[in-house]
Amino acid sequence: MTSYTLNQNNLNQISERISVPKYDRSQLKTGIVHIGIGGFHRAHEAYYTDQLLHNTSITEWGICGVALLPSDTNIYNTLKAQDGLYTLMVKEFDGSLTKRVIGSITEILFAPANPMQVIQKMANPEVKIVTLTITEGGYNYNEATKSFDKENPAILYDIANPLAPKTVFGYLTQALKLRKENGNKGFTIQSCDNIQGNGHMTKNMLLSYVQMAEPSLVAWIEAHVSFPNSMVDRITPATSPSDIERLKTEVSIDDAWPVVCEPFKQWVIEDDFVNGRPLWEAVGAQFVEDVVPYEKMKLSLLNAGHTVLGVLGALSGYATIDEAVHDAQISAFLKHYMDTEVTPTLADLEGVDLEAYKASLLQRFGNVNIKDQIDRICSESSAKVPIFVLPTVTTNLETNGSVDFAAFLIAAWAIYSLGKDEKGNDLMIKDAMKATLHDKAVVASNGNPKAFLEIESIFGQLLTSERFVKAYTTAYQNLVKFGIKKSVLNLNTI
Template identity: 90%
Template sequence: MEHNIKLNQKSLTEISKRISCPTYDRSQLKTGIVHIGIGGFHRAHEAYYTDQLLHNTAITEWGICGVALLPSDTNIYNTLKAQDGLYTLMVKEFDGSLTKRVIGSITEILFAPANPIEVIQKMASPEVKIVTLTITEGGYNYNEATKSFDKENPAILHDIAHPSAPKTVFGYLTQALKLRKENGSKGFTIQSCDNIQGNGDMTKTMLLSYVQMVEPSLVAWIEEHVSFPNSMVDRITPATSPNDIERLQTEAGIDDAWPVVCEPFKQWVIEDDFVNGRPLWEAVGAQFVEDVVPYEKMKLSLLNAGHTVLGVLGALSGYATIDEAVHDTQISTFLKHYMDTEVTPTLADLEGVDLEAYKASLLQRFGNVNIKDQIDRICSESSAKIPIFVLPTVTSNLESNRSIDFAAFLMAAWAIYSLGKDDNGDDLIIKDAIATTLHDKAVVASNGNPTAFLEIESVFGQLKTSERFVAAYTSAYQNITKLGTEKSVLNLNNNNLNTI
């Protein structure tokens, strides 16, 4: 390329000579959607679907306003603001090629910590009909031990004391909905796009728990005027690396400070429950259904839990990326056994889904050598992910007296992982909201009391009271400690073959 072009609205015409760009008039788009949490996944998924819809229709009311909710979102806010909301989506095909396109559906960017009132007023605007969320599993303020809203969270206490300057999504939603009610506006649909089973139900329960504390008179209005459709989302979206940015410059001559990379596969299954209109996302590949539960259970317990298996076992084995872990024959065999013997028996009512083909496709997707999904990203916030991705499978199998050996092994491996060293003695990067607690309990576990790790009730609930699980977990812990991850995985795989 003769020169690199800085990505922004002014340069789109020139960039369109190099890669696919929005052909619709972005200046004519109204903001129909406010999205909270404008990270990589949202930009590879909902914003992509919306961009494709805007290309295919003359509709102008579904522009997206992206909200950077946290102080840690400063970089993404500044980057997207400077690029007029534009970014390049780089799809890493299985053959190693890149499919590159500029996405234009995000037409506004707001930074909540700097101007919370502006965000509240934007969500209260009558033209906004949907608020979507990618706030990660930990953002829902759900306490696994109490099975309820964590009322003691310091951020929640702050929002109660400072309603016009909130820090949490619940504070923002409450104030925006209060304003809509006072203004006589319609409610809006709140749609979670996070990896939580019953994500809409969870959002509703957590929001109403907060509203009941701060604005109890608003509860009935929300019940009548706001909907919370469940959805299942899927597209592997690794963190953008400097190499990705450089490759875009080299191949296309585009200077994009924060492109998004993703796999070719994408899926979005949504319950059709929208109180104030919605985009025709089904025209670009989304699926609207009456009940999303069977689909999301399949995805969470196979894909997301599978990621956790590869992440924890891969980290202990010294691997850096998910594709490296899945190309380790014993780790991939472990994952196959886990999916076949422990997850599959818990799944039912999957009309129109070839489960064996789906599981095979997961191994292909995990093994995409062009994705290079970092294991430390997959393992981040495991304390919020494991109760959602793995423990429901464990609970079901305990109740039905089925195998729990592979899940117990995974929990034991996670306890050892939480010590912060892999099998070679190299440091592990552990990113978790309760990293200190995990490490402290892991240390106690390593000093002759393996079950100490299961005492973290916010993660494991009452799992420590199951004698069968504790026995399997303790045996696995002792094996990993004595033999190392590789040999222990091999032994468990061989034992499983002998029992088939």
């Protein structure tokens, strides 16, 4: 079978093998600029938009993908060479593979090479929405001060170099300034990141930056820009060489960076758009007045559950999430954590079958075809733990609820941060705070477990809670004395 490289010119031939866009991509206008064109965006928002373009005759909602960071060079070059096209590979529970080419990304820009091109694109009046997947750590939020980190060198650089920014805040500010100067409407900024109140967070962080960089713009943004909250969900592991090879072997399509994901997907959005929006609800998205109950449930169960499986699984020597969830003791720990510590904090979930949702999570985590790498799940834990885990801890400390399982998780994270699993193998730790985490973990391992909780930008004032510190110290000492398997077993039987 002849092999075809994925690009616009080869779509007709490729269409004989798998589904491809049936709409005329050349007629699409760019209505959406998306910053952060990684796997999740391409499995989620770009997928929903592709389905909508198939189902309607609209032409105003093409996506321009922006590669924001120098480290995004590879994804930019790949998508540029493929005309924005990529294959979405859905790994079904039965092991089968559903494949389709997604065509909603019609432009690709590389911000570090041409910052003004990105600013001008977002300032174009055809653009009505800017969406973000910049990771939890991309919002420049300091957990200790509960505010924008004004001392971040990248932020100070953007203020000094407004037309050649490095951060998302610098780009958004200059694009909105240009729209105001040109007499154009504002746009909607929609976060698609795993942060509770992600719209509120985006607004607060952007306005904090604008107050420093362009204070005269604050009132205009307040009046002409909206920041809807949203909840996003689709497990999207990193693409592996075997995924690329499988696509080539099964259908002779040469795609340098396909996206793999689970079949489940969910997108819940506040209907607060200042300049029009796609009818995403026609292809499965939900528009609601209040996203908070949905996102609180998802962040504290799915995302925190991933963190539990990641940290405990890593220490146990597992490589993938499905391996960890099929460990009976780790699975039991996760169930206890969800039932005992998370569920009591989720009192406002009308119309949601919480027990069914928790059961579905265990099934999704256990999908042996996904093979989500534990290294990926544990990456940037310093940004994830304050968002996924600590709000549950705070609530339970206020209501005298259990904190034993969360304390055990934090203790395990402290040991994980030493960089070795229990078999002595090196752990691949990717975290902006890796050095700090390791330094504090070393102090903790030398007879002072509480030292790890001294990282104020992560834990805030948690060190002042005697009850949490006691539970954490006990867990840490048990982990050191008995190891992860026996310590988990002992906690599960309490």
